[in-house]
Amino acid sequence: MYEEKEIEKKWQKYWDEKESFKAITGGDKEKYYVLVEFPYPSGAGLHVGHVRSYTALDSVARMKRMKGYNVLFPMGWDAFGAPAEQYAIKNHIHPKDAVKENIKTFKNQIRKLGISFDWAREFATTDPEYYKWTQWQFLQFYKHGMAYKDKKNINWCPKCKTGLSNEDSAGGVCERCGEKVVQKEKEQWLLRMSDYAEDLITGLKDTEFADRVKLGQINWIGKSTGAEVDFSIKETSDKLTVYTTRPDTIYGVTFMVVAPEHPIIESNKVKIKNIDEIEAYKEKANSKSEFERTELVKEKTGVKIDGLTAINPVTGKEIEIWTADYVMMGYGTGAIMAVPAHDDRDFEFAKKFGIDIIPVISGGEENKPYVGEGEYINSDILNGMTSKEEAINKMLVFLEEKGLGKAKTNYRLQDWIFSRQRFWGEPIPLIHCEKCGWVPVPDEDLPVVLPDVVNYEPTDDGESPLANIEKWVNVACPKCGGHARRETDTMPNWAGSSWYFLRYMDPHNENEFVSKEALDYWGKVDWYNGGMEHTARHLLYARFWNQFLFNHGLVPNKEPIDVRVSHGMILGPNGVKMSKSKGNVINPDEVVEEFGADALRTYEMFIGDYEKDAAWSTNGLKGCKKFLDRIWRIQEKLNDKDGYTNETLIHQTIKKVSNDLETMKYNTAVSSLMILLNELEKEESITKNDLRTLIHLLNPIAPHITEEINEHSNLGSPLCESTWPVYDENKTIDDSYEMVVQVNGKVRGKMSMKTGASKEEMEALALENENVKKFTEGKEIVKVIAIPNKLVNIVVR
RNA sequence: GCUCGUAUGGCGAAAUUGGUAGACGCGAUAGACUCAAAAUCUAUUUUCCUUUGGAAGUUUCGGUUCAAGUCCGAAUACGAGCACCA
Numbered sequence: 093m094y095e096e097k098e099i100e101k102k103w104q105k106y107w108d109e110k111e112s113f114k115a116i117t118g119g120d121k122e123k124y125y126v127l128v129e130f131p132y133p134s135g136a137g138l139h140v141g142h143v144r145s146y147t148a149l150d151s152v153a154r155m156k157r158m159k160g161y162n163v164l165f166p167m168g169w170d171a172f173g174a175p176a177e178q179y180a181i182k183n184h185i186h187p188k189d190a191v192k193e194n195i196k197t198f199k200n201q202i203r204k205l206g207i208s209f210d211w212a213r214e215f216a217t218t219d220p221e222y223y224k225w226t227q228w229q230f231l232q233f234y235k236h237g238m239a240y241k242d243k244k245n246i247n248w249c250p251k252c253k254t255g256l257s258n259e260d261s262a263g264g265v266c267e268r269c270g271e272k273v274v275q276k277e278k279e280q281w282l283l284r285m286s287d288y289a290e291d292l293i294t295g296l297k298d299t300e301f302a303d304r305v306k307l308g309q310i311n312w313i314g315k316s317t318g319a320e321v322d323f324s325i326k327e328t329s330d331k332l333t334v335y336t337t338r339p340d341t342i343y344g345v346t347f348m349v350v351a352p353e354h355p356i357i358e359s360n361k362v363k364i365k366n367i368d369e370i371e372a373y374k375e376k377a378n379s380k381s382e383f384e385r386t387e388l389v390k391e392k393t394g395v396k397i398d399g400l401t402a403i404n405p406v407t408g409k410e411i412e413i414w415t416a417d418y419v420m421m422g423y424g425t426g427a428i429m430a431v432p433a434h435d436d437r438d439f440e441f442a443k444k445f446g447i448d449i450i451p452v453i454s455g456g457e458e459n460k461p462y463v464g465e466g467e468y469i470n471s472d473i474l475n476g477m478t479s480k481e482e483a484i485n486k487m488l489v490f491l492e493e494k495g496l497g498k499a500k501t502n503y504r505l506q507d508w509i510f511s512r513q514r515f516w517g518e519p520i521p522l523i524h525c526e527k528c529g530w531v532p533v534p535d536e537d538l539p540v541v542l543p544d545v546v547n548y549e550p551t552d553d554g555e556s557p558l559a560n561i562e563k564w565v566n567v568a569c570p571k572c573g574g575h576a577r578r579e580t581d582t583m584p585n586w587a588g589s590s591w592y593f594l595r596y597m598d599p600h601n602e603n604e605f606v607s608k609e610a611l612d613y614w615g616k617v618d619w620y621n622g623g624m625e626h627t628a629r630h631l632l633y634a635r636f637w638n639q640f641l642f643n644h645g646l647v648p649n650k651e652p653i654d655v656r657v658s659h660g661m662i663l664g665p666n667g668v669k670m671s672k673s674k675g676n677v678i679n680p681d682e683v684v685e686e687f688g689a690d691a692l693r694t695y696e697m698f699i700g701d702y703e704k705d706a707a708w709s710t711n712g713l714k715g716c717k718k719f720l721d722r723i724w725r726i727q728e729k730l731n732d733k734d735g736y737t738n739e740t741l742i743h744q745t746i747k748k749v750s751n752d753l754e755t756m757k758y759n760t761a762v763s764s765l766m767i768l769l770n771e772l773e774k775e776e777s778i779t780k781n782d783l784r785t786l787i788h789l790l791n792p793i794a795p796h797i798t799e800e801i802n803e804h805s806n807l808g809s810p811l812c813e814s815t816w817p818v819y820d821e822n823k824t825i826d827d828s829y830e831m832v833v834q835v836n837g838k839v840r841g842k843m844s845m846k847t848g849a850s851k852e853e854m855e856a857l858a859l860e861n862e863n864v865k866k867f868t869e870g871k872e873i874v875k876v877i878a879i880p881n882k883l884v885n886i887v888v889r
Numbered sequence: 890g891c892u893c894g895u896a897u898g899g900c901g902a903a904a905u906u907g908g909u910a911g912a913c914g915c916g917a918u919a920g921a922c923u924c925a926a927a928a929u930c931u932a933u934u935u936u937c938c939u940u941u942g943g944a945a946g947u948u949u950c951g952g953u954u955c956a957a958g959u960c961c962g963a964a965u966a967c968g969a970g971c972a973c974c975a
Contacts (some may be wrong), residue, residue: 420974428975763913
């Protein structure tokens, strides 16, 4: 038998020394860019889930190389982020040292799996040589007016004194300390991502993303079409503009609601009689977490604004204005016209506060808002209409003619909050000068490197810990030379991962973020794999970033990625997500140690549908190990004959495996190889060609053992240096087949038939079948349907 | 609430896209080898009818079709994403 640890080490060394997987920019070969999301190198080490996607893409990369493509299959590290920072705070070591350690562990683990990454292109987002260009690109955003600073409500943990992302404050509590998260207004850098909302939708046409991925993107962008309508206010000249998708229900408006932060409150302070009450309400709303404000609180709250009255622009009727936290400042205009008869939330609010409910579309029931279609009533110019679409259009025309409103498209997608008050991120390369305002750090001074310090905790007022490092913060203004201070916010974790796939094309370039030559040669990522959890945000950020670069002539393609797929999770043996606390974590190192990397790889490919979650099964793994052992043993059956023992099956298998690897059907690729092995085992002896083809087809999935068998049995040049087997379509067809005979759709007989027989021949043979006769005797044959090379169905009455 | 998926043996799953349901693997049962065990090999393994053979069967109900796991309509369950988005 074989010793898997030895042969794995041996072939990993061989590939290293021969630089078998090195990608060279340029040349005659067709390029193919395979990318798997780079990991965050956590202290926990590699997960068996990583093994699944890395092996899947590795098998594609390996096959493509053997098919003659110039394959780029790189790997790197997404190493900025909170966990490394927390670790550093606790242990008083520099996060860069913690990251270095973790990368080392991860890399060792991946290398032991035999994934064919081109390690010459490796980098981490935390390398100053890399984040220099992240900063440079941020400055491109800034210089093109795409970055701006603004006050924003952010999730705030009063205990940790830091801003938190939505992910870090899930459930309304701080992920780290469990403290209740509140809203706090803070100055933040933002990128004008909402300007790209429409382009990010239309751009999807130029991609081959999986449907579920495209849908995820579209939902996240959240396009809605409607209208903005101006309501005048009786007591002032201010107008209250609302956004609505249902201008056709305007006759049913019985009150208005503005967000607690709406500027109309501030600007009419003196006219509002209950201003104290309203400000108290705003205070209370702000102290609620986003979570409480949206998910927990079912009960509507609000305060009537005493002293302001709106006028319905179509009816001239006076209506009350309320403020309530169910209206968000961040969406639309921060104000709504409430139509309680036809909107759930407005209905609930009106019920609670005893406001009139006027139905304008018939068909509803008592005590229930009606959202369906029906005949318009109480609606003056719309009365009698029955089509929602037509009514909306008519009202839009009416509003536009009178100058009361206009059609408007809104997007849920907002500008990208690009600041973090954290140490472990790319410093935002801007300097604030008292005289010149914000001044970009000159290109020649990039990167702005993170200083070496001992304390990584945020300051009391929530500024980044960088703000405390006076030596670093105080600089001369690059413009006037006067006193100036560095921006102390850092970039979010998503920054570095928004363009890393470009850097892989030319990772060591010191003069540009990527050379034009490399960009033109490698073009788009042909196949990008990542977790479903990243399909909304990371993918959208990366596409936005790239579209911006494209619009300013910095990259050749508007869309950076062609195919995007995502793998399912590997769950614990008990069918739930692996976690330390549940004690169901499978450590890939231990599996490799006991069964070998090839068995682990083969098993994870065989486990099931690649896009679906799958539970770990050690017995399933053992089955795959057994399969590899049987292949090793079949070497004993080799004879000296030429050709194939079962040529048809060989060609069928080449076809099946080639197609399956191109379409992510890894499980059936493995099973077809198991079928081939089962058949070969039945033979007295097999040829070298038989075995060579079997291991060649298995090589992308189990690269070590197949190379070893190839060498051990002298089957030819190393597989990684050989050309992928080709099949002949004609040779995949058997001479004969088992023809199925049905009577009234039920199988009544099976008979051998020569391939390509005519319908007449099939029918004739079918009617001769003894068992079939039993079911046709004494009955009228109505129809006979013959499907060539398949079956005959006899319809009787 | 909205959007989108998924539902097939004891288990993980296949099914040429409308044409033999359950390939392949796990598990199980029986047997061979062995003093014994492990490993390995052989056979059986959707259910029921003790039978060459037949009946039922892909969550449920209905439909289209010579033919439905696959297409259409409805229901149920589970999963994912978004969510007071006006």
